[in-house]
Each structure stands twice: as C-alpha cells, then as structure tokens.
Amino acid sequence: MPKELLSLQGIEKYSDYYHSVLEPIFFEVLNKQIKSRRDTFATGHFSSIPYLNGGLFSPDYDDYFSYNESKQTIFHNTVIIPDEWIKELFAFLETYNFTIDENVSFDEELSIDPEMLGRIFENLLAEINPETGESARKSTGSYYTPRVVVDYMVDESLFVYLKNKTSIDDHKLRAVISYDLEDNLSNPLADDEFGKIIDSLSAIKILDPACGSGAFPIGALQKIVFILQQVDPDGHKWFEKQIINTAPEIKRVIEREFANKNFNYIRKLGVIRENIFGVDIQPIATEISRLRCFLTLIVEESIHDELENRGIEPLPNLDFKFVTANTLIELPGTKEQTLFKDRERIEQLRELRTQFFSSTNSERQRLQLEFKELQNQMLDRMIETRGSDEITRTLSTWNPFSHKVTGWFDPEWMFGIESFDIVIGNPPYIKERGNKDKFETVHASPLGKKYKKGKMDFWYYFLHRCIDLVFAKGAIAFITPSYWIQGEGSSKLIEHIKKELIFRQVINIGELKVFEAVAGHHMVAVYEKVNDDSQFLTYKNLIDSLEDLNSSFETDRVRIHTFKNSEVFQSGKILFDNTDGGLSGSVKLGSQYFVSQGVVEGTDKVARKHTDLVKEPLGSGIFVVNEEELVALQLDDREKKFVKSYIDSSDVFKYGLRDSHKHLLYITKQN
Secondary structure, eight states: OOTTTSSHHHHHHOSSHIIIIIHIIIIIIITSOGGGSOGGGSSGGGGGSOOOBTTTTSOOGGGOOOSSHHHHHHHHTTSOOOHHHHHHHHHHHTTSOBOOOOOOTTSOOSSBOTTHHHHHHHHHHHSBOTTTSSBHHHHHTOOOOOHHHHHHHHHHHHHHHHHHHHOOOHHHHHHHHSSOTHHHHHSOOOHHHHHHHHHHHHHOOEEETTOTTTHHHHHHHHHHHHHHHHHOTTOHHHHHHHTTTOOHHHHHHHHHHHHTTOHHHHHHHHHHHHTEEEEESSHHHHHHHHHHHHHHHHTTOOOOTTSGGGGOOOBOOOTTTEEEBOTTOOOSSOGGGTGGGOHHHHHHHHHHHHHHHTOOHHHHHHHHHHHHHHHHHHHHHHHHHHOSOHHHHHHHTOOTTSSSOBSOOOHHHHTSOSOEEEEEEOOOOOBSTTOHHHHHHHHTSHHHHHHOOTTOBTHHHHHHHHHHHEEEEEEEEEEEESGGGGOGGGHHHHHHHHHHOEEEEEEEEETSOSOTTOOSOEEEEEEEOOOOTTSEEEEEEESSOGGGGGOOSOOSSEEEEEEEHHHHEETTEEOSOOOOTTOTTOOOGGGTOOOSOSOOOSOOBOOGGGTTTOOSOTTOBSSEEEHHHHHHHOOOHHHHTTEEEEOOGGGEETTEEOOOOEEEEOOOSOO
16 A cells, blocks of 8 residues: 555645545445556556455445545535544554564454454443444453454364364373474374364355454464464465365465465365354454455455556455354244245355455456346245245345344354354443343343343343254354353253253453453353263363463462363352362351342433433433542532442452442332
8 A cells, every 4th residue: 555645655746635536435436446447546656556346345325425426525514523633543554563473362453453353342432322322342241352362262162163073082182283393293193193174174064153353263374374384384274175076266366376385375265265154243353354354354465566556466355254144033934934935046145145255346346247147037836836835924024235234143144154163252241221122122032031030131131042053063162251150040041051051162262351341250161062961071260361261270360170061060150169168167148138139229310311311411420329429419418327338249259349439329109
C-alpha cells in the first residue's frame, strides 16, 4: 500500500480524504481486478495496489457507496467524515508497529498482531447503545477469551479427536501437539503414524458456535498448521490431499504455491477451506473472524512486481465459512421429509459453495445468482411435495450474502456438512433477568421446550445444542462460569451431560481473573461424546496463574486429581472437590440457610433510557451508590436505616469478602 495514499503524509495531499482516497481504495481498487478498474485508478499510486477480493471490500448497503456515479453524488453528502478526524486516527496509529502475523503464544513480538482485533471487538461491544442505554456486550454476553485459554482448549480437544481417529500412544500425541519440540525426540512417531495424523487433520470439522472475533477457529488453524509442519515438513502429503476433487481455480493456486515452496499458505488455505467454521449472531463478529482468516493468509504472501497482481493471490470468499445466524434455533420440521430428499441439488449446492470460495468479483456475482436460482428450485420442489410449509418459508428467506442475521442455523444447509468433530468456544453468559426477549425466543423453540429450566443461564442452551451438533466420540470444549455444577437451574443440563457426555479435562480457574469485565469464578471443561462413566477425568485446581493450565504435575500452584466420571455425579449435582477446605468444624452454608437468590436490586445505574426521568449523568448510581454518591444524598438518620453494605460476586473470595465501598438503597413497598 503506497505511503503516498495511506498515511498521515497522504492525508495532507488530498482534501475530502474519505471520499477521494479511502472509498476508492476499498471499493474501486482492492475489490476489482486491475484490468476491470476505471482509468482513474489504473494509473499512478492506485495502480500499484493489488486486487485482494474476499468479499471484504464489496460495498454494503450501509456503506452508502454506489458504482453509479449519479447515485454516488447523492451518497457523497450522506457520509461526511472530516479530514481532521482521520488525521487524529492516523497520528495515533502511526505510534505503533503493526504486523499481520498472528503470533502464537510461544512466539510473541513487540508489535501489534491481529489478536488485537479481538480486543477491538470486545471494546466495540462495550460501547453504549444510544437506544437502550446498555452496552452490546452486556446484552449479548460476549467476552474476548485470553490466548492461553484458547490454546489449552484447542490442544485438549485435538488430543481427544486424534486419539479416537489414530489410536496413537497418548505421549506421542501430546508431544506432536505441544509447541515444545524437545518432547518429539523422546516420543518419536512410527512411519505409519505420520500419515494417520495427516489423514485425520485433513478430515476434521471444527465449529465455534459463538465465534466472536474468531479466537478459537484461528487458534485451531494455528495448531493444525504447527502439527503439519512437524509431520509433513516438505508439505507434499498435505499438497496431494488438497488437490483431490478440487475446483480448477483452487487447484491452480495450490500448485503455484507448492512450486514456490509456500507450504504454510497451502496448509492455511486448506484448513480455512475444509476444517474450520463459525457462527455468531452479531454481524461484526463474523466480519472480524473472516478478516483474521484473510490476514493469516496474507502473511504468507510475498510481493513480486514482475508477476500478475504483483504475485498476490486473491483472498477466498468466506460467506459459507462464518455465518451470521442464531445457533440455538434449528430449522423447523423434519429434514428427511423435505430438504434432504433432493440429493441432486444438494450436491449442486455443495459444488457451488466450492466454486464460490475462490471466485473473483465478477464470478462471485454470477455464483450468487446461481445460488439463489438453485435455492428457488429446491424450494419449488418442496412446495410441490408438501406445500408451502414452515421450513419452506424459512429457507426461502435465507441470504448468505447479506449482513442480516439469520434467525436459525443448520450446518448442512449453510456449510454442507451434517455434524462436527470438535465444537469449541466461549458461549455468552446471560441471565434471564433483563434479557427476557432473548430467552423467550429460545424458550419457544424445540430446544427450549425440551431444556427450559428456571434460573438457568443462556449458555446452557449452547451446550445442549452442541451435544446434538457433535459426532459420536467428538469433543466439546467450553469455558464457562463454574457455579452451574451445583446450581438450582442446571439440573436438566447435568442430566443431559450425564446421559451423553463424559468429562475428559476440567480446570477450576477459581478466583483467577479471566475476563476483566466479568465477575465470578470460571472453569474449562473438555467433554467427549461417549456414554461410559467408567472413563477417568483429570481435574486441575489453579492457585496462582492461568499459565499453569498445561501443568502435568501437582505443585503448590496447581492441584491435580483423577476421578471416574461416575464419581462426580452425586444427587443431581456435579462434585469435583469433596473437601471442606480443611477448616475444623466447618459446615455448608446450605445446611443452615435456604437462599433462593441474592438481593434483587432495582436498576443500579443511570442508563440513557432513564434520562427523561432523572437528571443525573449516565453511569450514576440509582439503587447501588458509591461513597461519594451516598454523601451527596444527605440522608437523615431515619433514611440511613435503609442503606446496606453492598457485596456482589466480584467481591467474594475464598474465606473472605472485599469491601467494595458500595451501598444498596434497600427500598421496598413497606418502607
């Protein structure tokens, strides 16, 4: 990208910078092959910018851009971004050193890599919605997962998968998965075991059902590529697998990169094309996930000015890899009686998805029309056989090329696959109080009718759904709050787990801080979909640091226990630690009191929706106030009787409480 265009220096040369430079770079240059560009952008600094494709740079309706010049004249005055704003942004950005290399945990550099996109995503979600006065993060329960946790969950779920597929010795598998290369020497693979691992990885299907910024799919991609580097260093075996039954355009790209010994590009392209998938209900999440896939490919490219497009391969289209949809809602009706009888067109649809992955801008538009036509043909057939039923109406509204949320999710219709070998993620943590609309949508669905329970958390539904989405002997890895294992609202979830899953690894993170904005204790659980409670699980209790996740030995920083799965299910609860902490004469709180729920305070802070009712600034305390706000109320002695010290879950730790210096105005109908 020429500095004359994209830099603080470039802004000084161009007035109306957004419309004169940024819009053309995105929509007229990066989105178009050089031979298709307008004359204005086929020469000068713009001409040196390669075509990238990927759908990332196609204008959407809310970009207010049109290739029709008369319409664009109108849009020009719709979006007005002052040059000064962009100058301030670029001045800030140019204080950093950026890389497009997605660093892994064992190879960090002093630069900002694409993992930063996860932080950006989290902060965008934290922004206040002006309509509701609440943050998107609060309403969606979305939080960015630290890399060390992602790496651990990816490693353990891959171990379960590879163990079942290859039957290779545990020590050998852990050695090949680990970033520590020394343990490979003490646990060498047999000749036939290299091929087993390559075959298994080429066939794996991994889903993140709430993909957020793509941390888990990208983490899985990085680890698969790392393993392939160990078991297939010259890339030949992976290359042979990638060109089998492959569309001519993709095959050409793979053969060219193999000739140039760009093995990592071939590995990454193959994993993105065949192995990783993501769903999220937020369009920004799927967009950032796609962007991270693009960046991980771009880092493997090199500029060659003498070659066409400067030697840069256009990016793939990921519309059928990361979809914006509601994971928890299934297609209505019975698939076998409708959609999936039409096997001929299902196969055509699968072939169309393959072609779309590597299509250029003009081809992409043609294939979108073909997809819609094929979709309509399938729907017409359904109407002929069944009439216009609910599933027909539902499918007729799906547009995978739109940024709008699809209200349902079906892996065969959207991805062309039935189930997954690994389901991994950080599902949203949301309580029903204050989020009734989200719960009611799922409560009314088949999933909700089967598993609805009072006092449940929203993420329970994700585990219920994922049990159905994973293959037998498949792995599920989730990070969640830990209260549910003995909670009142989790009885149906515990029963479902007991019936269809076993625990393989459980990490009690306890008081260690995982998410900056989330209070409470958390845990990581890795499950396998088998019904055999005689199998053993490993339970780790972290004391000091998240870095001890991978510890294999008990120390003063981590406690490790082994149980049979049958031992941890007790009286409808799950019990991993049957100790009382060593306190002499201690009793369980539940044996002394019955606590239905904690205090139900009124609205704790002023949100934008309250501004018509109160004059206090946003964020001010209402029923929960700090010391300064309490003094400002100037309460008399009679009123002070209704002020109570306020403790929430973030103030509770083992054997004690922290004083948060917050106060609850305990006002009821009686007082």
